Amino acid sequence: MQKLTLPDNSKLSKKRFLFGVATSSYQIEGGVHSRLPCIWDTFCKKENTIIDKTNGDIACEHIQRWEQDLDLIASLCVDAYRFSIAWPRVMNKDGSINETGIGFYEALIEGLTERGIKSFVTLYHWDLPQHIEDSGGWLNRNTVFRFAEYANAVASRLGNSVESYATFNEPFCSAFLGYEIGVHAPGKKGVKNGRTAAHHILLAHGYGMKAIRTHTQKAKVGIVVNVTPCYPRSNSNEDEIATTRANEYINHWYIKPLFDGCYPDVFNLLDESERPPIEDGDFAVICQPMDFIGINYYTRLTYSAPLEGDTLYHEHEANPPKTDIGWEVYPQALTDILLELNNAYDLPPVYITENGAAMADKLINNKVDDADRISYFQGHLMAVHNAIESGVDIRGYFAWSLMDNFEWAEGLSKRFGIIYVDYNTQVRTLKNSAIAYRTFISNRAE
Numbered sequence: 450m451q452k453l454t455l456p457d458n459s460k461l462s463k464k465r466f467l468f469g470v471a472t473s474s475y476q477i478e479g480g481v482h483s484r485l486p487c488i489w490d491t492f493c494k495k496e497n498t499i500i501d502k503t504n505g506d507i508a509c510e511h512i513q514r515w516e517q518d519l520d521l522i523a524s525l526c527v528d529a530y531r532f533s534i535a536w537p538r539v540m541n542k543d544g545s546i547n548e549t550g551i552g553f554y555e556a557l558i559e560g561l562t563e564r565g566i567k568s569f570v571t572l573y574h575w576d577l578p579q580h581i582e583d584s585g586g587w588l589n590r591n592t593v594f595r596f597a598e599y600a601n602a603v604a605s606r607l608g609n610s611v612e613s614y615a616t617f618n619e620p621f622c623s624a625f626l627g628y629e630i631g632v633h634a635p636g637k638k639g640v641k642n643g644r645t646a647a648h649h650i651l652l653a654h655g656y657g658m659k660a661i662r663t664h665t666q667k668a669k670v671g672i673v674v675n676v677t678p679c680y681p682r683s684n685s686n687e688d689e690i691a692t693t694r695a696n697e698y699i700n701h702w703y704i705k706p707l708f709d710g711c712y713p714d715v716f717n718l719l720d721e722s723e724r725p726p727i728e729d730g731d732f733a734v735i736c737q738p739m740d741f742i743g744i745n746y747y748t749r750l751t752y753s754a755p756l757e758g759d760t761l762y763h764e765h766e767a768n769p770p771k772t773d774i775g776w777e778v779y780p781q782a783l784t785d786i787l788l789e790l791n792n793a794y795d796l797p798p799v800y801i802t803e804n805g806a807a808m809a810d811k812l813i814n815n816k817v818d819d820a821d822r823i824s825y826f827q828g829h830l831m832a833v834h835n836a837i838e839s840g841v842d843i844r845g846y847f848a849w850s851l852m853d854n855f856e857w858a859e860g861l862s863k864r865f866g867i868i869y870v871d872y873n874t875q876v877r878t879l880k881n882s883a884i885a886y887r888t889f890i891s892n893r894a895e
């Protein structure tokens with residue numbers, strides 16, 4: 450079986466570098482009837498939203514199987530588990546705490562602690578309560594304050610019991626995919642909508658940070674952003690300019706406000722009518738000092754000057770080699786973007802909070818020989834190693850995902866797990882990538 454190998458002197462080969470696995474609530478929990486409805490429940494019921502017409506009602510039945518799942522996590526010898534809390538499971542409509550819901554996460558965290566595993570909690574991984582969406586969702590400034598109440602409530606209960614709190618997972622996906630191009634819940638469209646949602650999410654991050662800090666002195670508090678590094682199709686001036694715009698529009702829009710308290714220059718290219726509603730003092734709230742930043746990386750994209758129908762840039766189809774979801778495998782871009790961010794901003798310690806690949810896995814004789822996924826991890830772990838060697842302060846790496854799960858608009862059709870899930874029986878089987886990951890993690894030096 451293929452192995453994961455890194456130089457002996459690499460920081461990643463030492464026990465001090467943290468390794469983990471990650472999931473999110475809607476993607477694995479199921480247990481739809483023990484929580485309030487969320488925007489993904491509604492979105493999945495609409496025509497032509499989810500490729501295979503599945504939803505997260507059952508998913509991996511993690512709500513029932515969480516103890517076995519914790520044993521599985523422990524069997525991987527990881528240091529940490531990154532998961533998200535479902536807002537509609539822990540908060541009642543009137544803003545009070547749902548005791549059963551919060552109790553689930555308290556037990557989960559206790560179970561992790563007993564097994565010597567650190568908890569990396571995310572407060573918002575896309576499952577906005579539907580009743581809040583009914584009042585405008587992220588287009589309504591009031592949602593910012595609902596989020597701060599929710600963050601306050603959760604932190605008041607979990608306090609110092611977790612290693613870290615991330616306010617949001619991937620503001621780009623919630624805002625751009627959900628409110629600008631409408632391929633994710635709640636399926637709204639328009640530049641103004643997308644930019645407004647992004648601004649409110651960033652603002653909610655700022656207020657959320659403040660609320661969490663009142664309940665913990667020990668836990669690290671920050672945010673998780675996804676990055677898709679942008680490369681020009683040619684070295685023509687036009688392609689370079691378009692690439693810079695794309696980079697600002699899809700990446701830095703969600704990062705620059707956190708550190709510099711303003712939007713990138715591409716903001717000025719938007720028509721007044723498309724700009725987000727910014728109020729005095731917003732940026733001061735958004736750019737709170739953070740203890741860490743989580744970076745999620747999967748692939749890169751290439752760009753050229755806008756063609757007819759484009760506004761700022763033209764985005765190209767992914768190049769081969771591609772994973773099963775059609776994303777180019779290009780590890781160098783992970784090193785490149787980490788260096789770019791490190792040069793552009795005064796970064797706190799960095800965690801790679803998601804990295805992984807959907808592959809066309811086959812369960813044969815109780816085994817999944819996912820050599821392609823092991824190669825993907827090998828390339829990307831080396832990319833992290835190279836970024837550290839070039840001076841980026843990276844403290845940990847989380848494989849996405851612990852197990853196959855509900856992959857949003859792709860439904861159950863795409864498998865990102867290092868553990869295979871048979872959705873008919875809910876039987877979990879370690880893929881070869883899980884075994885390679887475990888072997889590498891267990892062999893690290895003190």
Ligand code: IFM
Nearest residue numbers: 473619745803849856865
């Ligand atoms: O499954 C998602 C996850 O929820 C957020 N980051 C990207 C993953 C793969 O698409």
